[in-house]
Amino acid sequence: MTDQTASLASFTGEDAQKKLRKRHRAERRFRAYGVAAILFALAFLVFLFGSIFSQGWSAFLQTSIKLPVTFSQDVINPSGNPDAEDEIFRANYVKLAREALYKELGVDADNRKERRAANDLLSRGVDVQLRDMVLRDPSIIGTTEDVWLLASDNADALLKGSIDRETPSDRRAVSDQQISWIDQLVDKGEMKKRFNTGLFLNGASSSPETAGLGVALIGSFFMMLTVVLLAVPLGVCAALYLEEYAPKGKISDTIEVNINNLAAVPSIVFGLLGLAVFINFFGLPRSASLVGGLVLTLMTLPTIIITTRAAIRSVPPSIREAALGVGASKMQLIGHHVLPLSLPGIMTGTIIGLVQALGETAPLLMIGMVAFVVEYPTTPLDPATGLPVQIYMWASSAERGFVERTAGATMVLLAFLIVMNSLAVYLRNKFERKW
Amino acid sequence: MEAKVEDRPATTVEKQGEPMATGDAAPAALDELKMKATDVNLWYGEKQALFDVNLDIFGQSVTALIGPSGCGKSTFLRCLNRMNDVIDICKVEGDIRLDGEDIYAPDVDPVQLRARVGMVFQKPNPFPKSIYENVAYAPRLHGLCANKAQMDEVVESSLIKAGLWEEVKDRLDEPGTGLSGGQQQRLCIARAISVNPEVLLMDEPCSALDPIATATIETLIDELKKDLCIVIVTHSMQQAARVSQRTAFFHLGKLVEVDDTSAIFTNPSDQRTQDYVTGRFG
Numbered sequence: 001m002t003d004q005t006a007s008l009a010s011f012t013g014e015d016a017q018k019k020l021r022k023r024h025r026a027e028r029r030f031r032a033y034g035v036a037a038i039l040f041a042l043a044f045l046v047f048l049f050g051s052i053f054s055q056g057w058s059a060f061l062q063t064s065i066k067l068p069v070t071f072s073q074d075v076i077n078p079s080g081n082p083d084a085e086d087e088i089f090r091a092n093y094v095k096l097a098r099e100a101l102y103k104e105l106g107v108d109a110d111n112r113k114e115r116r117a118a119n120d121l122l123s124r125g126v127d128v129q130l131r132d133m134v135l136r137d138p139s140i141i142g143t144t145e146d147v148w149l150l151a152s153d154n155a156d157a158l159l160k161g162s163i164d165r166e167t168p169s170d171r172r173a174v175s176d177q178q179i180s181w182i183d184q185l186v187d188k189g190e191m192k193k194r195f196n197t198g199l200f201l202n203g204a205s206s207s208p209e210t211a212g213l214g215v216a217l218i219g220s221f222f223m224m225l226t227v228v229l230l231a232v233p234l235g236v237c238a239a240l241y242l243e244e245y246a247p248k249g250k251i252s253d254t255i256e257v258n259i260n261n262l263a264a265v266p267s268i269v270f271g272l273l274g275l276a277v278f279i280n281f282f283g284l285p286r287s288a289s290l291v292g293g294l295v296l297t298l299m300t301l302p303t304i305i306i307t308t309r310a311a312i313r314s315v316p317p318s319i320r321e322a323a324l325g326v327g328a329s330k331m332q333l334i335g336h337h338v339l340p341l342s343l344p345g346i347m348t349g350t351i352i353g354l355v356q357a358l359g360e361t362a363p364l365l366m367i368g369m370v371a372f373v374v375e376y377p378t379t380p381l382d383p384a385t386g387l388p389v390q391i392y393m394w395a396s397s398a399e400r401g402f403v404e405r406t407a408g409a410t411m412v413l414l415a416f417l418i419v420m421n422s423l424a425v426y427l428r429n430k431f432e433r434k435w
Numbered sequence: 436m437e438a439k440v441e442d443r444p445a446t447t448v449e450k451q452g453e454p455m456a457t458g459d460a461a462p463a464a465l466d467e468l469k470m471k472a473t474d475v476n477l478w479y480g481e482k483q484a485l486f487d488v489n490l491d492i493f494g495q496s497v498t499a500l501i502g503p504s505g506c507g508k509s510t511f512l513r514c515l516n517r518m519n520d521v522i523d524i525c526k527v528e529g530d531i532r533l534d535g536e537d538i539y540a541p542d543v544d545p546v547q548l549r550a551r552v553g554m555v556f557q558k559p560n561p562f563p564k565s566i567y568e569n570v571a572y573a574p575r576l577h578g579l580c581a582n583k584a585q586m587d588e589v590v591e592s593s594l595i596k597a598g599l600w601e602e603v604k605d606r607l608d609e610p611g612t613g614l615s616g617g618q619q620q621r622l623c624i625a626r627a628i629s630v631n632p633e634v635l636l637m638d639e640p641c642s643a644l645d646p647i648a649t650a651t652i653e654t655l656i657d658e659l660k661k662d663l664c665i666v667i668v669t670h671s672m673q674q675a676a677r678v679s680q681r682t683a684f685f686h687l688g689k690l691v692e693v694d695d696t697s698a699i700f701t702n703p704s705d706q707r708t709q710d711y712v713t714g715r716f717g
Contacts, residue, residue: 319560323562325518
């Protein structure tokens with residue numbers, strides 16, 4: 001009895017109060033560590049996004065100059081034969097653009113230095129721009145039309161403020177005269193920043209203002225398609241067999257361990273494998289998005305198998321018993337219950353695998369997808385690049401325009417990843433079943 | 436071939452080698468031997484879970500399996516429709532016959548067997564589908580219904596037999612998982628009887644239910660036994676006493692005693708049975 005009173009006293013006494021306070025303090029500290037860790041991670045995230053966005057948003061705008069271009073018959077099609085495609089194709093379109101610019105700025109056509117300074121305001125890509133217009137609609141030959149022509153990288157940089165006007169003119173990429181022309185054009189509203197569709201449509205280019213993600217987007221699309229078509233059926237079938245049919249034992253344990261190991265193999269190793277197997281052994285073309293897709297399939301398979309197995313395992317045993325209890329065969333059990341119930345998990349795993357594959361760079365470097373591809377690939381066997389590879393290539397270029405494009409392309413890639421991840425979360429929540 | 440077995444004790448003549456009973460036979464008469472287990476031994480890996488179990492199960496009656504937790508009664512129940520086959524490490528020896536046919540014979544398909552020997556589980560486990568689909572699943576699986584009208588009929592009659600029709604007839608397309616626990620369990624019973632099984636195994640069907648739902652299920656069991664042979668595992672001695680005609684007491688993997696329910700509860704011949712039914716252990 002006395003013992004009991006004594007022990008009760010120890011819960012209320014001064015000592016106990018002290019102990020209690022200490023415990024509460026420890027509890028608060030413990031929570032504070034967690035909050036601090038989250039804040040730390042958030043700060044980095046904000047910093048990362050902040051730096052990418054502040055550098056990259058300007059890539060979505062591109063400076064153009066509105067000029068009344070005369071599509072002179074003499075320059076484009078001197079022979080007068082509208083079927084002379086070669087002639088039209090090789091015509092000196094740059095001349096057309098330049099003449100329009102000289103007229104607009106009142107440049108003395110005999111002053112070579114002045115002419116050259118004016119030429120530098122226009123992008124080298126204007127010839128393609130004008131040529132495409134003529135090829136699309138030959139009837140414009142002989143007419144004069146207002147055309148928004150791409151400005152050069154330097155002019156663009158000046159408008160975006162990345163070239164400082166205060167810099168002494170001998171150390172500035174844009175001369176005083178060019179600045180006055182630009183100001184003149186801007187005042188007239190004939191030179192301004194417009195939405196940069198070329199960023200999404202153009203292929204590779206050595207001048208940043210005409211470089212775009214078009215080829216990379218198509219390449220990435222082909223690769224994702226290959227991965228979905230190959231990795232999903234293979235992965236789901238493998239997972240189903242391992243989960244539902246494979247006898248548990250040494251062999252299945254070994255397979256399980258090795259699949260988990262495969263998921264952790266550095267991606268560049270898969271690139272080497274792809275190089276050795278698909279290109280050297282099977283003789284598939286280099287730089288082809290099919291090969292990229294195959295390599296990424298190998299890389300994604302373990303992820304899909306692991307998540308699918310987890311999804312299958314999470315189907316409640318009671319549902320299995322119910323189905324078996326009314327006389328469903330194994331295949332019916334899988335087809336009617338296991339697969340539909342684990343579908344959200346499988347989809348989530350697939351999307352996460354795809355996201356992983358979409359952002360993968362190293363294996364693509366090994367199979368030659370780091371290439372200068374101007375033309376759109378029309379089949380998965382054509383040379384192509386991928387989004388992350390394009391970022392990698394632009395990041396190693398020095399021009400100002402490429403710096404902002406690197407960040408801009410990163411934003412595009414991040415946007416894809418975020419959309420896909422949100423889709424995964426959405427699908428999981430939508431199809432998740434409660435029992 | 437409907438060789439009736441007149442004497443109840445375990446000395447029943449075995450109907451070895453007889454062909455399988457045809458499906459259209461009249462409901463098995465009371466006291467007809469429906470299933471017979473002889474010298475059943477079962478191992479989970481190295482561990483033996485059942486020792487030489489001999490049990491006769493009669494048609495149109497309820498046989499209750501009672502015993503303390505882990506005594507092997509559920510394991511034995513699951514031998515009767517080969518649900519234990521699903522467990523890799525499980526090994527069954529001995530002889531279990533349904534209408535004289537060895538259900539562990541190599542030419543018996545467990546999938547078909549389970550259509551003849553239905554099962555209701557401890558936790559209500561309706562499929563996450565509509566009420567209608569839950570009941571229609573098994574007939575569709577075995578291709579028993581030629582058309583939609585016939586299927587509607589089967590669903591309705593199964594739900595009526597399970598005593599659920601009045602409660603759900605207006606919402607057959609709602610998910611079965613949205614019903615209350617007792618209704619879910621009756622839905623599971625409807626699902627199990629939708630293919631007209633000959634035997635219905637119930638593994639503690641009321642242990643997850645409240646007393647009112649339990650009473651409903653017990654009434655239902657009373658009704659069902661008119662056409663069916665029912666084997667029920669239960670932890671509740673009162674339930675065994677209320678619903679069953681025969682009771683088997685399992686202990687440590689052995690069948691200690693089997694007799695008429697009244698005899699088991701009033702005048703058991705084994706001391707362990709007496710101790711258990713009087714609540715001295717278990």
